[in-house]
Amino acid sequence: MASLAPLSYSSYRTYLECPLRWKFLYVDRLPEEPRGYFTFGRVVHSVLEELVRPLVVPGARRVSAAETQRTLDDWPGAGRAEHADLMSREEMLELYDRAWLSDGYASPEEEARYRALGRDLLGRYYDELTRDRPRPIAVEEHLEARWDGIPIHGYIDRIDRTPAGGLEIVDYKTSRELSHEDARDSDQLTLYQVLVEKNYTEPVERLTLFHLRSLKPLRAAPRASTALSVLHDRMGTVSDGIRAEAFEPTPGRQCSRCDFRSRCPEFSEVPKGEAERLRGLVDRFEALRAEEGRLEGELRRTADELHRAAEELGVHRVPGTRAIAVRKREESWMYPVEAVRPLLERAGLADRIGSGSPEEIRRLVRDPTVDPEIRRRLAEAGSRRVRWYWELDDGPAGSRSLRS
Numbered sequence: 576m577a578s579l580a581p582l583s584y585s586s587y588r589t590y591l592e593c594p595l596r597w598k599f600l601y602v603d604r605l606p607e608e609p610r611g612y613f614t615f616g617r618v619v620h621s622v623l624e625e626l627v628r629p630l631v632v633p634g635a636r637r638v639s640a641a642e643t644q645r646t647l648d649d650w651p652g653a654g655r656a657e658h659a660d661l662m663s664r665e666e667m668l669e670l671y672d673r674a675w676l677s678d679g680y681a682s683p684e685e686e687a688r689y690r691a692l693g694r695d696l697l698g699r700y701y702d703e704l705t706r707d708r709p710r711p712i713a714v715e716e717h718l719e720a721r722w723d724g725i726p727i728h729g730y731i732d733r734i735d736r737t738p739a740g741g742l743e744i745v746d747y748k749t750s751r752e753l754s755h756e757d758a759r760d761s762d763q764l765t766l767y768q769v770l771v772e773k774n775y776t777e778p779v780e781r782l783t784l785f786h787l788r789s790l791k792p793l794r795a796a797p798r799a800s801t802a803l804s805v806l807h808d809r810m811g812t813v814s815d816g817i818r819a820e821a822f823e824p825t826p827g828r829q830c831s832r833c834d835f836r837s838r839c840p841e842f843s844e845v846p847k848g849e850a851e852r853l854r855g856l857v858d859r860f861e862a863l864r865a866e867e868g869r870l871e872g873e874l875r876r877t878a879d880e881l882h883r884a885a886e887e888l889g890v891h892r893v894p895g896t897r898a899i900a901v902r903k904r905e906e907s908w909m910y911p912v913e914a915v916r917p918l919l920e921r922a923g924l925a926d927r928i929g930s931g932s933p934e935e936i937r938r939l940v941r942d943p944t945v946d947p948e949i950r951r952r953l954a955e956a957g958s959r960r961v962r963w964y965w966e967l968d969d970g971p972a973g974s975r976s977l978r979s
């Protein structure tokens with residue numbers, strides 16, 4: 576079994592989409608082709624981090640028994656950070672130019688479009704920030720925790736203090752479209768809530784996706800315990816799969832943007848030298864499958880004909896040339912639990928059955944210590960099913976059965 580490194584949201588998502596792709600990325604550490612929209616997101620995030628960092632007043636962390644708990648009031652810069660100098664708009668745009676990366680864009684035109692978009696949204700964000708300063712306790716913070724046995728981690732864009740003294744988790748998004756449902760349903764925010772709750776003492780009050788293109792904070796309430804359990808179960812399934820090294824390919828829409836198609840069995844082609852031999856095997860397999868279906872049908876029809884003849888003649892053993900066909904009977908009973916349980920309760924016998932399986936009821940029907948009237952009514956409530964089948968007795972070699 577593989578040991579489990581802490582799961583991030585993207586690692587969890589990747590495994591859910593395709594375990595083999597997860598292996599290529601997290602075990603084999605194969606690089607992916609850069610993509611313009613990811614590069615763009617990284618650059619914008621890095622500028623926002625530098626822009627907001629002067630406003631940070633660290634919050635109260637959960638500490639081990641050996642450490643002393645620091646609170647907001649212990650932080651020497653607490654009073655000043657609200658009035659800290661922000662870099663100027665020009666400084667921010669210079670920083671943006673310095674941070675710019677050209678990796679992954681499909682063309683110079685696409686890169687220019689993204690670059691202009693970044694200047695525009697950062698400029699508007701800057702205006703918003705000077706109008707309404709947040710009170711961050713952390714930016715780009717790496718948090719780790721153990722969530723009931725599952726190691727987890729994540730980088731959180733921003734954690735703010737709310738007016739009521741709680742915490743707001745903010746995740747910047749540069750994507751085109753975003754809705755309130757995205758904030759309500761985001762597993763990423765759910766995971767961040769767990770990370771923050773396990774690392775900070777103040778309660779999480781809001782989960783927010785900040786849509787940078789529209790400057791809209793899309794807010795959701797913190798997740799209740801049911802939603803937390805659902806994600807914990809899913810992450811547990813993922814971590815079990817990783818520990819068991821279950822890395823099967825799972826083809827789907829994600830394949831179109833997967834860089835590992837040439838290594839994936841779902842997309843790999845049979846080597847030319849093997850093609851002829853394998854084609855022969857596939858053709859034979861296909862023919863045997865067709866034959867199997869035909870033989871199954873013929874076997875059933877022959878057994879039915881034997882049944883009818885055996886019924887008419889009143890015989891259970893029919894000799895053939897090499898073996899004797901022996902007719903066998905199998906009986907099963909069905910009892911409607913909704914009818915049987917009240918009867919047993921009235922008779923004080925409810926504790927004699929567990930799940931109410933037919934075998935349990937049948938035992939009561941046969942039990943001489945049970946009132947005969949109850950046994951009769953139980954028997955009447957049941958319906959019997961009889962199946963006949965044939966066994967071939969071929970002497971010392973043993974017998975083979977054919978159920979039909």
Ligand code: SF4
Pocket residue numbers: 593594595596824825826827829830833834835836839840841842
């Ligand atoms: S091509 Fe599809 S199935 Fe294969 S590893 Fe990539 S995502 Fe998985």
